[in-house]
Each structure stands twice: as C-alpha cells, then as structure tokens.
Amino acid sequence: MLVIALLVLVTAMVPVLVSSPDTRDRPLDPADSSLLGGKALAELLRRHGVSVERVESVSAMAASAGPDSQLLIGDTVALSADDARAIAASGGDRLIAGHQTHLDILAKGVLTGKDVRSRSREPQCALPEATRAGSAFIGGVSFTVPEGATGCYPAAGRPTLVRHTVDGATVTVVGDSAFMTNQRLGEDGNAALALNLAGTKPRLIWLTAPEEPTSGVTGTGGNKTLGELIPDAVPWAILQLAVAVAVVAVWRGRRLGPVVAERLPVVVRASETVEGRGRLYRSRRARDRAAQALRAAAIDRMAPRLGLPPTASPEEIVAAAAVRTGREAPEVRSAMYGPAPADDGALVALAAQLDTLERQVRDS
Amino acid sequence: MALTGRAGLLAALGALVVLLAPDPSVAVLGLALLLAVLVAVDLLLAGGVRGLRLHRDGERLVRLGESVAVGLVVENPGRRRVRGVVRDAWPPSAGAAPRHLKLDVPAGQRRRLVTTLTPTRRGDREAVTVTVRSVGPLGLAARQGSHLVPWSVRVLPPFLSRKHLPGKLARLRELDGRHPALVRGQGTEFDSLREYVVGDDVRSIDWRASARRSDVVVRTWRPERDRRVLIVLDTGRTSAGRVGVAPHPGQPSGWPRLDWSMDAALLLAALAARAGDRVDFLAHDRTVRAWLSGTSRNDLLSSLVNAMAPIEAELVEADAPGMVSAVLARAKRRCLVVLLTDLNAAAMEEGLLPVLPRLSSRHTVLVAAVADPRVADMASGRGTAELVYDAAAAERLRGERRWITARLRGQGVEVVDAPPEELAPALADAYLALKAAGRL
Numbered sequence: 015m016l017v018i019a020l021l022v023l024v025t026a027m028v029p030v031l032v033s034s035p036d037t038r039d040r041p042l043d044p045a046d047s048s049l050l051g052g053k054a055l056a057e058l059l060r061r062h063g064v065s066v067e068r069v070e071s072v073s074a075m076a077a078s079a080g081p082d083s084q085l086l087i088g089d090t091v092a093l094s095a096d097d098a099r100a101i102a103a104s105g106g107d108r109l110i111a112g113h114q115t116h117l118d119i120l121a122k123g124v125l126t127g128k129d130v131r132s133r134s135r136e137p138q139c140a141l142p143e144a145t146r147a148g149s150a151f152i153g154g155v156s157f158t159v160p161e162g163a164t165g166c167y168p169a170a171g172r173p174t175l176v177r178h179t180v181d182g183a184t185v186t187v188v189g190d191s192a193f194m195t196n197q198r199l200g201e202d203g204n205a206a207l208a209l210n211l212a213g214t215k216p217r218l219i220w221l222t223a224p225e226e227p228t229s230g231v232t233g234t235g236g237n238k239t240l241g242e243l244i245p246d247a248v249p250w251a252i253l254q255l256a257v258a259v260a261v262v263a264v265w266r267g268r269r270l271g272p273v274v275a276e277r278l279p280v281v282v283r284a285s286e287t288v289e290g291r292g293r294l295y296r297s298r299r300a301r302d303r304a305a306q307a308l309r310a311a312a313i314d315r316m317a318p319r320l321g322l323p324p325t326a327s328p329e330e331i332v333a334a335a336a337v338r339t340g341r342e343a344p345e346v347r348s349a350m351y352g353p354a355p356a357d358d359g360a361l362v363a364l365a366a367q368l369d370t371l372e373r374q375v376r377d378s
Numbered sequence: 379m380a381l382t383g384r385a386g387l388l389a390a391l392g393a394l395v396v397l398l399a400p401d402p403s404v405a406v407l408g409l410a411l412l413l414a415v416l417v418a419v420d421l422l423l424a425g426g427v428r429g430l431r432l433h434r435d436g437e438r439l440v441r442l443g444e445s446v447a448v449g450l451v452v453e454n455p456g457r458r459r460v461r462g463v464v465r466d467a468w469p470p471s472a473g474a475a476p477r478h479l480k481l482d483v484p485a486g487q488r489r490r491l492v493t494t495l496t497p498t499r500r501g502d503r504e505a506v507t508v509t510v511r512s513v514g515p516l517g518l519a520a521r522q523g524s525h526l527v528p529w530s531v532r533v534l535p536p537f538l539s540r541k542h543l544p545g546k547l548a549r550l551r552e553l554d555g556r557h558p559a560l561v562r563g564q565g566t567e568f569d570s571l572r573e574y575v576v577g578d579d580v581r582s583i584d585w586r587a588s589a590r591r592s593d594v595v596v597r598t599w600r601p602e603r604d605r606r607v608l609i610v611l612d613t614g615r616t617s618a619g620r621v622g623v624a625p626h627p628g629q630p631s632g633w634p635r636l637d638w639s640m641d642a643a644l645l646l647a648a649l650a651a652r653a654g655d656r657v658d659f660l661a662h663d664r665t666v667r668a669w670l671s672g673t674s675r676n677d678l679l680s681s682l683v684n685a686m687a688p689i690e691a692e693l694v695e696a697d698a699p700g701m702v703s704a705v706l707a708r709a710k711r712r713c714l715v716v717l718l719t720d721l722n723a724a725a726m727e728e729g730l731l732p733v734l735p736r737l738s739s740r741h742t743v744l745v746a747a748v749a750d751p752r753v754a755d756m757a758s759g760r761g762t763a764e765l766v767y768d769a770a771a772a773e774r775l776r777g778e779r780r781w782i783t784a785r786l787r788g789q790g791v792e793v794v795d796a797p798p799e800e801l802a803p804a805l806a807d808a809y810l811a812l813k814a815a816g817r818l
Contacts, residue, residue: 245397246402247396247397247398247399247402248397249402250396250402250403250405250406251393251394251396251397251402252393253396253406254389254392254393254395254396254405254406254409255390255393257389257392257406257409257410257413258386258389258390258392258393261381261385261386261389261413262383262386262389262390264380264381265380265381265382265383265385265386268379268380268381268522270463270465270478270509270511270522271465271467271506271507271508271509271524272467272506272507272509272524274467274468274469274470274506276469276470276471278471279499279618279634279690279691280618280691280693281620281631282618282619282620282631283619283620283621283631283632283752284619284620284621284632284635284750284752285621285750285752285753285756286619287775288750288752288753288756288768288771288772288775289756289768289771291771291774291775292756292767292768292769292770292771292772293767294771295767295770295771296763296764296767300767303770303774304766304767304770304771305770307770307771307773307774307777308766308769308770308773310773310777311757311773311776311777314777314780324784358763358766359763361763361766361767362760362761362762362763362766365760365766365769366760369760
C-alpha cells in the first residue's frame with residue numbers, strides 16, 4: 015500500500031514540476047502593453063524619431079549594433095558571462111536598466127552597492143538628461159562611482175544612476191527599470207528621463223527576454239524549467255518504483271488455490287406469490303375480488319361459530335349473525351354480501367366492519 | 379511460484395537506492411538483477427510442495443448448526459523444511475475456518491492442521507483442493523502447489539423437534555402397554571393372560587382359559603404394534619419455497635418447506651419407532667429420490683437423517699401419479715402413508731386429487747403441510763388500502779387451502795396444516811390420535 019501511495023504521489027507531482035512558467039507578463043518588453051511592459055516608452059521614442067528595434071538574442075543585438083545605435087538591456091534578461099563579453103566587445107553605447115549580473119564586464123568600474131527602496135528622488139547632479147527631467151521614480155540598487163563617472167539620484171549618498179565612459183562607449187546604468195514601465199512612465203519626470211536616456215541615438219536596440227524560454231539552447235543559464243531541475247536519478251527511481259508495483263501486483267495477484275464454485279439452492283420466499291397477488295389487486299384496483307376474498311374468509315370462520323354447516327345459504331348466515339350480534343339484518347347483509355366497495359377507503363372500511371362483526375360473533 | 383510482500387518492499391526500497399546512486403540506470407538494472415537472483419535462490423531453497431503427502435482424518439457427519447473439526451495431516455518426506463501457508467478449500471456453505479492455516483513442517487516430520495466446518499446448509503460437502511505455499515528462507519518467494527485430498531462431510535438435518543419427543547413419548551406410554559388395558563377396544567390387540575385380582579373388570583375374564591386352569595384368568599390388551607408407517611416426502615417445486623425463520627443464521631429468507639417437513643418426519647419416525655411400528659421413507663418428485671425400508675428400530679433415525687441429508691428440492695412439478703404408483707409398489711400391506719407436501723390448490727387439484735382414491739382405498743393417508751406464518755401476518759393487515767389488498771390476497775390463498783383441505787378430508791384423508799415450528803408436534807399428535815383410534 016505504501017509503495018502504491020508513493021507512486022501515485024510522484025506521478026501526480028510530475029506534471030506540476032515540469033509545467034512551464036507563466037509567460038503572459040513580459041516586463042520591459044517594447045511590445046507589451048501591460049503595466050509592466052515597455053510599449054509606452056517605445057511609442058514615445060518612435061514619435062521622437064528614434065527607431066526602436068526589438069531583439070531577443072545577444073547575437074541579433076550584436077549583429078544590428080552600430081555607431082548610430084544604443085543598446086537597452088532590461089533587468090529581465092539573464093546574460094551569461096560570454097553574452098556580456100560579446101555586448102561589451104560590440105562597443106556601442108548602452109543603457110543598462112535594473113539589476114544586472116556581469117555588470118563588471120558591461121560597465122567596467124561600476125560596482126553595485128546596497129539595495130535601496132525605489133521612490134521619487136531628485137537628480138542632484140550635473141547630468142543634463144537628469145536635470146532636464148527633474149525628479150524621477152528610481153532606486154533599486156546604489157552604485158559606487160568610478161573615477162570620471164557621473165552619478166545622479168543619490169540614495170543615502172550613493173547614486174542610483176551612473177553614466178560612465180568605458181572604452182569609448184557611453185554606458186548608463188540605472189538601479190531600477192521601474193520608471194520606464196507603462197505603469198510608472200506618467201509619473202514625475204519619469205517619461206522625460208527615460209526619453210533622455212534612451213533617445214540619445216537615432217536607433218535603439220532593445221534586448222528583451224525571448225518569448226519561449228529555450229534556455230538550454232540559448233545557454234543563458236539560470237533560466238531552466240523545473241523538468242530540468244529534477245535530478246537525473248528521479249525518473250530512474252520512478253522506474254524502480256514501477257518495478258516494485260509490478261512485484262506487489264504479482265504478490266497480491268497470485269491466488270492461494272482456485273475459486274470454489276458451489277451449486278446454490280433457490281432462495282425464494284413462499285409468500286412471494288401472495289405478495290405478488292396483493293400488488294396485482296392493488297395495481298388493478300380489484301376491489302371486487304379483494305372484498306370477495308375477505309368476505310368469504312370471514313364467513314368461513316363465522317359459520318361454525320354460528321352453528322351452521324359450510325353449505326348454509328347466505329340468508330341463514332345473515333339471519334343467524336344478526337340474531338347473535340343483535341344488529342340489523344340489512345346491515346349485516348351489506349357487510350357480508352353487499353356490493354363491491356366503490357373506492358379503496360370503502361374497502362378498508364369493509365375490512366374493519368367484517369372484523370367487528372366477526373369479533374361480535376366470537377365474543378357473544 | 380509466488381512472490382511475497384517482502385519482495386515488493388525490497389523493490390520499493392530500491393527506489394531510494396536509485397535516488398542516491400551515482401549512476402541510476404545501472405542501479406535500476408543491478409537491483410532488478412539482484413532481486414531476480416534473490417528470488418531464484420529463495421525458490422531453490424524453499425521446501426518442495428509437490429512431494430508433500432497429505433491425508434485427512436476427523437468427522438464425516440455433522441448436524442446442521444453444529445461445528446465439526448476435520449484434520450489435515452501434512453507429511454514432509456523431502457530434505458528441506460516446508461514453511462508457509464495452507465489453504466484447505468471447501469465450498470462456501472461448508473463454513474470452513476480459518477481460511478488460511480500456518481504450516482511449518484521440518485524435513486521428515488508431519489504436522490496436523492485442523493479446519494473447523496460450520497455448515498450453513500444441509501447436504502454433502504466435498505473438500506475441493508488443498509493448496510500449499512512454501513516460502514523460502516529469505517521470505518521473498520514461495521513455491522505453490524495444489525493437492526487433491528478428497529473428504530466429504532455430510533450435513534444432517536438438525537432434528538430441532540427432538541425437544542418435543544419426551545412429551546410425545548409420555549403420551550404414547552399412556553396408550554402403551556405400560557398400563558395394559560383390560561378393555562378391548564379399537565386400536566388394541568391381545569397382550570397376555572394373567573390372574574384375576576380384585577378390582578379387575580369381570581367382563582375381561584377369559585372363561586375358556588379359566589376353565590383350563592383352576593384359577594380365574596383375565597385377558598389384557600395393549601395398543602396394536604408392528605404397524606407400518608410410510609413417510610413420503612414431496613421434493614418437488616412447492617417444497618423449495620422458504621418459510622418462517624431459519625433456525626440457524628446465514629439463511630436470511632427463511633428455511634425451505636422441505637427442511638421443515640424433514641424435521642416433522644424425523645419426530646414422527648422417532649415416535650413411531652418407539653411405539654413399535656415399522657417406518658419406511660420415500661422421497662419423490664418426478665422420480666424416487668430416496669427409499670429407505672426395513673431398517674431396525676435402533677438404526678432408524680441415523681439411517682433416516684443420512685437418507686435425507688443430500689435431498690434438495692427440485693424445481694419441477696411433482697409427479698403425483700408416479701408417486702402413488704411408487705407407494706403402491708412398495709407398500710404391499712396396509713400402512714399409514716404420511717404425505718409431506720404443500721397444500722397448493724392448483725398443484726393438488728391437477729396432481730394428487732385424481733389419483734388419491736387409489737391410495738386411500740388401500741392405505742390410511744395423512745397429508746401434512748407447512749403453513750406460511752407470513753401469510754397469516756398478511757391476512758391480519760388492516761388500516762391502509764395496501765395492507766387490505768395484501769390481506770385479501772392472503773385470505774384468498776387461505777381459502778384455497780381450506781377448500782383443498784375440505785376436499786381431502788371428504789376423501790377420508792387426514793390433513794395436518796400447521797406453521798413451521800408447530801408442524802412436527804401437530805403431526806406427532808395426529809399420529810398418536812390415529813394410533814389411539816386404531817386406524818393404523
């Protein structure tokens with residue numbers, strides 16, 4: 015039993031474990047119009063004459079990168095070290111929004127500091143993009159500014175937006191990408207800041223997470239499905255459990271000797287024919303026959319008590335019964351030889367009447 | 379061959395090993411191989427079941443409602459110990475317990491196992507097979523084999539009306555020679571001559587005998603003896619109907635009329651045998667099912683229950699002319715024919731009534747039938763239309779029974795119609811009344 019229960023549990027859990035994660039919400043996707051998407055920003059940029067190219071892979075990004083383009087890397091994109099190196103090697107300007115691993119490669123010299131709460135902050139710096147935009151919803155993580163870099167929107171003294179020049183490319187790092195989403199774009203100077211940061215070049219190449227998470231093939235790492243996270247040994251253990259179930263089935267299935275058949279007697283109550291006849295009377299409303307049977311039985315029992323032979327005529331019996339009970343002869347006659355009852359109530363009444371008559375004959 | 383729960387447990391624990399193993403695929407294969415090898419070894423080491431020698435002992439007869447022990451001796455001539463379980467299979471109505479017996483026989487020794495049978499029905503119960511499962515020393519696998527060890531237990535009618543026998547015997551003794559009657563009357567025969575003592579009826583003085591001797595001698599009389607009673611049991615369809623409350627559990631819808639009739643027949647036979655009459659027994663539906671004749675008085679009851687035990691009601695219309703012919707062919711001398719059947723108006727009118735004169739002209743006939751108490755209950759139903767309709771149907775049946783009873787009595791046949799529990803004493807009373815009246 016235990017083994018079977020275990021197997022049922024495991025088979026029930028497998029679909030839950032391997033089911034793919036929910037992919038409806040795609041944060042900071044230029045094609046996504048949900049609250050977390052980036053479609054509003056993409057539209058704004060297009061209206062300002064910036065062409066937005068949406069790419070899903072690092073290789074596509076590297077292919078379309080050029081001196082007139084800027085890269086936008088959101089925090090939903092998981093990059094491997096190789097990817098980061100490829101992007102850094104492409105040498106274009108890049109805007110890194112939100113927390114990103116391999117920041118040491120993408121933005122050499124910028125180090126992440128403490129996590130800070132995202133809220134409306136003042137620029138407090140000389141960066142024109144920031145001062146023109148004014149306050150913005152920003153935070154997420156604070157950075158350590160390297161020599162020659164500009165830091166804005168400080169939280170507890172450390173900037174959450176850093177602009178730095180690495181190998182001739184302008185790299186901008188923002189601690190939190192929330193201000194660029196459809197939800198936050200209308201607040202504060204968020205829209206202005208996002209436009210200023212993202213619209214520095216005529217083309218914006220926007221890297222988003224691919225639609226289908228094919229992490230094994232893209233090699234982005236850390237983006238595995240649950241099916242891949244299950245240790246290799248588990249399917250084999252399930253196979254072993256199946257073997258155990260087969261063994262248990264053989265154990266329980268082997269009968270100790272044959273099934274013994276026996277010729278059984280009929281089991282039928284002798285009273286069933288009577289019950290059937292009673293039901294038949296009822297279903298056909300056979301009050302005439304029922305009354306006749308009840309009357310005949312009562313008369314058969316009364317005749318000897320009245321001192322009459324079984325062959326006595328109705329008149330003799332009625333007369334004798336009337337004399338014995340002191341009741342009127344017509345009344346006795348209607349009970350013993352009257353017409354058939356008109357309805358079921360009359361039949362029940364007749365039965366009671368005959369009982370009374372019989373009791374009076376017996377007791378008198 | 380059979381596996382055990384331990385093998386299943388081992389395989390299930392193997393799943394844990396597979397989880398922890400460095401190479402799970404090899405572990406699965408290895409475990410399967412290991413299990414197969416262990417099972418094979420266990421099978422090889424298990425004691426052989428084919429070579430076991432089995433035989434039975436114990437009781438062959440049991441009254442319905444009682445239990446009987448049947449022994450099964452298992453002898454192990456092999457070289458290895460046989461350890462495991464035995465199933466001694468009996469038909470379900472034999473009520474065999476326990477279902478499984480534990481067995482542990484060292485090599486060259488024997489053990490006796492006991493199965494207790496508590497049958498729920500009358501008749502012969504044959505043992506089916508004995509299946510032995512011999513588990514190996516590891517407890518992973520077992521050898522299994524079946525043996526045929528024939529044995530049958532005959533389940534006899536319980537003879538519940540035994541309790542009425544002392545009372546009826548007391549009444550019989552009142553008629554019997556314990557108090558020799560001095561008055562010659564019907565149903566008496568000459569017993570002996572004895573000397574006259576004061577107080578004897580002078581009319582009983584045998585003058586011839588007194589003349590031969592110098593003393594006054596009186597004749598004494600006793601109830602007639604050495605009459606013949608032929609009990610005829612109708613085993614046709616009307617006897618299959620169930621009536622009353624079965625005296626033993628396991629028969630929820632009552633007991634067949636046949637069994638109640640047998641009970642009454644047994645009381646009658648016991649009484650008649652004590653009264654010095656000869657009892658024969660015939661069971662008949664379309665053919666003769668059982669015939670018992672010429673048994674000594676001491677063996678009568680045991681022979682009778684043995685003859686009755688395997689009889690079951692057949693679902694065919696009884697052949698009344700055939701039955702009358704069978705009786706006439708067997709009863710050469712005048713006897714009391716007790717016919718245990720049902721007072722079914724339709725069956726009687728077409729079957730027995732036309733041929734009854736052939737029987738009643740040569741023999742005294744007594745018809746005994748089991749009345750259905752359920753019908754009496756239904757006949758007293760009042761109050762609602764449903765109950766009154768049922769009561770009318772019941773009254774109709776009782777009216778038919780009264781009519782057929784009247785017709786039978788009109789032909790000089792005695793009729794006993796009583797509820798199941800009261801049939802046996804009523805039949806015994808009718809017999810005693812006939813005996814007292816000298817109509818045997």
